[in-house]
Amino acid sequence: MTSSPNVEIQRRVDAAARTVEETEMVGGKPHGTRRIWSSTGIQIGMAEFQRGLLHGRCLVWFDDGRLYIESSYFEGRLDGDYRSFWPSGKAREVGHYADGKRTGLYQWFDETGKLVSEQKF
Numbered sequence: 001m002t003s004s005p006n007v008e009i010q011r012r013v014d015a016a017a018r019t020v021e022e023t024e025m026v027g028g029k030p031h032g033t034r035r036i037w038s039s040t041g042i043q044i045g046m047a048e049f050q051r052g053l054l055h056g057r058c059l060v061w062f063d064d065g066r067l068y069i070e071s072s073y074f075e076g077r078l079d080g081d082y083r084s085f086w087p088s089g090k091a092r093e094v095g096h097y098a099d100g101k102r103t104g105l106y107q108w109f110d111e112t113g114k115l116v117s118e119q120k121f
Helices: none
Strands: 008-013 019-026 029-037 043-050 053-061 067-074 080-085 091-098 105-109 115-120
Antiparallel strands (some): 008 019, 053 067, 067 080, 080 091
16 A cells, blocks of 8 residues: 555445455545455455556456456556456456557457457457
């Protein structure tokens, strides 16, 4: 977490008073890291923000802690490598984004890891 004096930490808790979301805020907008936890305390999301927009790395995990989606954003739009995974850990989608749009080769895989489709954008 950022330790700047201008950063406020906004927390959301569940009925049992467990933190389920924590966001670094500057000027009332997300600016820094947002973390999300399941009701069992496992981290299931992490995203970077800049001036209220997604900007940087974004990760989503399954409830058991295994990686589900890995992506990156630039000024609120998908930008960079994008990967999603099956619960087994095998790739589900692999591609690239530029300015919020798919670009280059984008591939989809079945649960066994077999390539089932690909498309150039």
